[in-house]
Amino acid sequence: MSDKHDASGVPTTGHVWDDDLGDFTNQPPKWWMLGLTASAIWCVVYCLFYPSIPVSNAHGFFKGIGGWTAINEMEADKSVVDEVRGKYEAKLKDMTPAAILADSELTEYVTRSGKVLFGDNCAACHGTNGVGTVDKQGLFAPILRDDDWLYGGKIDDIHTSIVGGRQGVMTPHKGVLSDQQIDDVAQYVKAMSEEGKDKADADSAVAAGKKVFMESDCTACHGADAKGMQAMGSANLTDKVWRFDGSLEGIKKTVAYGVNAGPDARIAVMPSFKAAGKLSDAEIKKLAVYVYKFGGGQADAPVAK
Ligand code: HEC
Ligand code: HEC
Incomplete structure (x- = not known):
């Protein structure tokens, strides 16, 4: 047995194995003991303060003396967000889309919320980010990212498209022309x-x-x-x-049966978002600015700030 480690003076339990192996009773370091005690206290305080232990009351758990709930926390977070948004939303209400566009801070705000609105209401037809969607007749809903506009790319044209919807009508020519x-x-x-x-x-x-x-x-x-x-x-x-x-062949079909003019016609109907009541006036304005900002928007005469 090497005696490299002099263990004399360390108390042992008194058990000895194999004639030679003792069992020390070294105490853990003080910092470690303090940590252990502190974490035990922390657990007790935490369990008392927050909803924790399952018990048979009306809630099915001990509610905690702190009154914390996830809903309260979310409401508090939300009211912070609402406060920041409120400033912009109040401004937006009485502004025209063109005036919003002239205000770079508001435009920034509006484009952010526009992204979500677009995803929820428009992307199904116009594609993610307005790249258009294709069906067997060709483009179902037009690309909104380019500068090719059916109804005009000025901010007010785009706004009008969303408010009232669009439905181009081309009469059929079968029977009218040979x-x-x-x-x-x-x-x-x-x-x-x-x-x-x-x-x-x-x-x-x-x-x-x-x-x-x-x-x-x-x-x-x-x-x-x-x-x-x-x-x-x-x-x-x-x-x-x-x-x-x-x-x-495709052009012949369009000419023969027209657009939105009967059973064999090309279909191109953009719903009115105002009539459907699906979006508020402010939301429609946001979307108009958002679509304009895709890059294809066309300048009006300069707008006064
Ligand atoms: C049900 C499918 C559908 C939905 C949903 C839809 N659109 Fe459309 N949209 C169309 C179609 C189809 C046209 C083209 C109408 C035509 O050809 O006459 C169109 C046209 C437009 C135009 C005019 C494009 C141009 O070239 O002048 C704009 C702007 C537009 N949509 C924006 C939106 C926005 C913003 C939303 C979401 C709020 C939306 N659309 C939701 C189908 C849709
Ligand atoms: C009553 C008005 C009207 C008349 C008349 C009309 N068109 Fe159209 N035409 C439209 C509209 C509106 C659209 C497309 C709308 C859309 O994209 O929703 C269209 C679309 C088309 C398209 C499809 C374009 C594309 O990009 O796919 C062709 C091709 C076309 N017309 C050719 C003709 C020809 C040729 C004639 C004459 C024989 C004619 N149109 C007469 C209103 C008309």
Whole structure:
């Protein structure tokens, strides 16, 4: 047995094994004992103060003398948040969306709450972050992130879209135009999108279609320049952006059956969020600013601050 560790003077229990092995009764260090006692006291105080031990009272547990509940804590947190928000919400109430947009601090606040509102109310149709959603007819609800607008990208246009909803109507042309005419006009529309309007106008291969376009009712809604009219949301037919299927067959179908005009028509209905009562005026304003801030918003005349 080595005697490297001199254990003389340390009290033992008196038990000895194997002739040589003693059992010391060293006390733990003082700091450790203090810690142990303190934590025991802490446990007792904690259990007395907070809801803790299961007992057979009305609640099924001892409620604690501190009166703490998770609900109270949440309410307290909420009232702090409400106080911060209240300042902005009160301001928002009497402001136009354009005035909100002119105030960078408010715009920041509004875009944050707009994100949640958009996710809850709009994303189902317009896609997360307004990237649009596609169904078998093409784009179901338009992309809100680009600068291509059916009804206009100024802040008031966007606001009006959300307040009243939108429902572009294009009349069907089956029976009004012959199948040949529908085919011709579709070729011309496709050419305008692919080559640009000027080239399509000069392209003799689609001259018949141009004639149909100019002489039937297309210009009444899409304009003689075919660029569409935002007042009625008639699409710009000279760009490369397609709402619905932009293939020749797809265009023929749109021309033949129209939009929102009967069982075979393209469907494009944006509900009115004011009429549905689903959103408050303030929420609609927030969303208008939020959508504007996606990046496609178009400037008005400068707004006074
Ligand atoms: C039920 C599906 C649906 C929901 C929900 C919906 N939209 Fe729409 N939205 C549409 C469709 C479809 C159109 C295009 C209407 C048309 O083509 O005439 C549209 C058009 C718009 C436009 C006009 C776009 C343009 O190019 O001018 C804006 C702005 C808009 N929506 C914003 C919103 C916001 C904000 C919400 C949420 C509050 C929302 N929408 C919820 C389907 C929806
Ligand atoms: C009563 C008004 C009206 C008339 C008439 C009309 N359009 Fe339209 N057209 C619309 C509206 C509104 C839309 C689209 C709305 C939307 O996207 O919700 C549309 C959409 C279209 C589209 C789909 C564009 C895309 O991006 O997918 C094509 C193609 C089209 N029209 C071609 C024609 C042609 C060709 C004629 C003439 C034969 C015509 N339209 C006559 C109102 C009209």
